[in-house]
Amino acid sequence: MNLFRDFQTKIVAALEGMVANGALPAGLDFSRVAVEPPRDPAHGDLATNAAMVLAKPAGQPPRTLAAALVPVLTALPDVVAVDIAGPGFINLRLAENFWHRRLAAAIGAGDVYGRSSLGNGRKVNVEYVSANPTGPMHVGHGRGAAFGDALANLLDAAGFDVTREYYVNDAGAQVDALARSVHLRYREALGETIGAIPEGLYPGEYLCAVGVALAARDGRKWLNQPEDAWLPSILAFAVDAMMALIRSDLAGIGIEHAVFTSERGLVERGSVDAALLLLEGRGLIYTGTLEPPKGDKPDDWEPRPQTLFRATQFGDDTDRPLKKSDGSWTYFATDIAYHLDKFSRGFAVMIDVWGADHGGYVKRMKAAVAALSDGKAGLEVKLCQMVNLMNKGEPVKMSKRAGTFVTLRDVVDEVGKDVVRFIMLTRKNDQHLDFDLAKVTEQSKDNPVFYVQYAHARHRSVLRQAAAEFPNADFSDAALGGAELSRLRDPDEMAILRTLAQWPRVVETAAETHEPHRIAFYLHDLAAAFHALWTRGKDETSLRFIIAGDVAATRARLALARGVGLVVAAGLRIFGVKPLEEMR
RNA sequence: GCGCCCUUAGCUCAGUUGGAUAGAGCAUCGGCCUUCUAAGCCGAGGGUCACUGGUUCGAGUCCAGUAGGGCGCGCCA
Secondary structure, eight states, rough: OOOHHHHHHHHHHHHHHHHTTTSSSSOOOOOTOEEOOOOSSSGOOOEEOOHHHHHHHTOHHHHHHHHHHHHHHTTTEEEEEEEETTEEEEEEOOOOHHHHHHHHHHHHGGGGGTTOHHHHHHHEEEEOOOTTTTOBBHHHHHHHHHHHHHHHHHHHTTOOEEEEEEEOOOSHHHHHHHHHHHHHHHHTTOOOOOOOOTTTSSOHHHHHHHHHHHHHHHTTTTTTTTTTHHHHHHHHHHHHHHHHHHHHHHHHHTTSSSEEEEEHHHHHHHHHHHHHHHHOOOOOOOEEOOOOOSSSOOOOOOOOOOOEEOOGGGSSOOOOOOOOOTSOOOHHHHHHHHHHHHHTTTOSSEEEEEGGGGGGGGGHHHHHHHHHHTTEEEEEEEOOEEEEEETTTEOOOOOTTOOOOOOOHHHHHOOOHHHHHHHHHHSSSOOOOETTTTGGOSSSSHHHHHHHHHHHHHHHHHHHHHHHHHHTOSSSSSHTTSSSSSOOOOOHHHHHHHHHHHHHHHHHHHHHTTOOHHHHHHHHHHHHHHHHHHHHHHHHHHSSOOOOOHHHHHHHHHHHHHHHHHHHHHHHHHOOOOOOOOOO
């Protein structure tokens, strides 16, 4: 489906033919021969660097080599012109008919247009969100959620076997603090006066309902009991409640993970011991004393021997501790067990989506995965930068006291899930993102969500109008695919056809680079081309999508609109955004 | 102090994984509404791609260094 890939294959075959008949020396490496759209469409439809990358090994100047390639490339099907340009680029121009056939094929493929077999069914694990189960999701989590889910959809569209996963950090000091906080709210629910929430506990009012629910379930049995008696039970109850809250936040933006893995479960099953035993067997664990960190030194730093992982052998800057001073596992230790768990479930490709504040953790985790899998598995970490929540250009003060909203749910309630998801994907993951509540709901060109949705709604609108204009005509996709597309010849129309034909390549490139934002920019470009052509119809009635009294011409033009609608819908589907039928 | 990330038009950002004359939106200026939706479109101006070297046919892109910004640096996750 990716025409650039198709032509790359054809061109390499042609080059091999030249080797066979002696026009090129044997033993050339064709892997660097690329076929891409030229930056400037005026140069042609396809450009290849073949002559330039082969010049040196073939012992010929690039332009001489290019000249020898021209007749061979001219002979390829659908090629109507071949030019040599600049240092030795070869530009190919394809027949108009080729682009018409691509549109017909796209309409024929329908919803699967752009899907790829690039991944060849390989298993990929995408772990994202993994917010601590101690409260509702905030806006920053929302970015990781939208990003991770779009990346998963993208990899799925590119032919990978994707598992969406959430790691539940339900062990450690944070959830102990959660349990204590809930116990307080529980006492409050049973009529006690609890006063101010102590430092170190979670003060959020969302825990009041959890306390009430606990009182309803267990009555007064945890009153006046030592912490040891109630902590495990209340912790489990509280974590369940928080995960229910988070799942509901996720459902609010249309996200559902297939697998939830519990940190506590890993610890209780002995997975951490097993993982560390594995590393120990490979001589990667030892007892040693670390240098104190430079810069901001901890007040209570005392050198002491601890259990360390030889992360430096795998590119990390220092070896990393696995046990805290109280003997319990560090977060890193349980995370090692978790990634071994993923590996043992058959994932050689793991992608973790983290917040940028975890950047310092990447090297050691990659080191651990390399060590655990003996180099057979790879971990890629995508760090999502911060989201600056704005309103009309002013930063939103994140003050709970002032009642300004900070939770993801509040933002979704304010602007809608589709807007949140799309805007979160309009920047590369490693760039800061301004999320302006006023701007994202504005109906203007300034708002990319609106602009792209408008293109889809316009295509629907014109199809409705056409059906009213020609009540007896068949404008089904089957009919549009068979339209007389040779009527589409205007340069702007041809430009849209070429853009539509690039869609499969866009999907593959975005999937390979793990960069969903490329889809957003492509959709914006496609929408712009469509809006521009639409407006030209004001002056040139022959460019309108509905041509009065001419069903055949209308059908051809509707096919173009349908192609745009189809691809916009496909792109929005990857983002988990519902295409709009009308803008009202 | 060390590590990771970032630096492209006045502002917010893309840049097809090393290609040709570096692009878009906003803002500024100038045009287009008896219309299939003007919630839109067309055009103009605006650049030392932070800086200095290097790698090669070719560098915004890769490497090294410098400057500025962000994040992180045992007993949080």
